Amino acid sequence: MQEAAHVLAIIGAGTAGRRFALACAAAGFDVILEDVMPANLRRAQDEYQSLQSRGKLTVALTVEEAVRRADIAIDFVPDELESKLEIFSLMDRMAPPRTIFCTPSEALSITDLASCVYRPDLCFALRGDLAGEGSVRILYPEKHSAEALSAVTSVFAALGRTPKTEPDPDVPMLMKNLVARP
Secondary structure (H helix, E strand, O other): OOOOOOEEEEEOOOHHHHHHHHHHHHOOOEEEEEOOOHHHHHHHHHHHHOOOOOOEEEEEOOHHHHHOOOOEEEEOOOOOHHHHHHHHHHHHHHOOOOOEEEEEOOOOOHHHHHOOOOOHHHEEEEEOOOOOOOEEEEEEOOOOOHHHHHHHHHHHHHOOOEEEEEEOOOOOHHHHHHHHOO
16 A cells, blocks of 8 residues: 555545545545536536546446545445444445445444445545645554554645544444443
């Protein structure tokens, strides 16, 4: 893995995903944007045309096409357990083993999500307005790759953000279930 990832797959071109993809392309990253709604992809392409961009934005029609070359894949699916598990499972099957997974989530444990893929050390949760200003919190599971964490922080630093890394504060669901039993 390079010091800074150069190819980012963004899954979901709704408002947040599109804003983030365009910010990444403007910062010089090659971005592959995927969405199930063609209108969202067309809107992103139209907005990209009006940018002064150092990077490239391309669209993909499938998750597989989007993650095939990705150094980092970031999903922008709803912050619900079922949606996150489904996208993590798809990306895990289709992305190269080196691909890092990031997910914006204010509610879910990255430790839980990471336990459902074959690359738990390459999974990170993101908290905050990813395309905005200021700091972004990057949460990592107990067992994580320091090199992958560095690659994720370098993306946000290139966007002019202040990345703050911290361990996942959430008790994994398995532990919650064990503690909750009478």
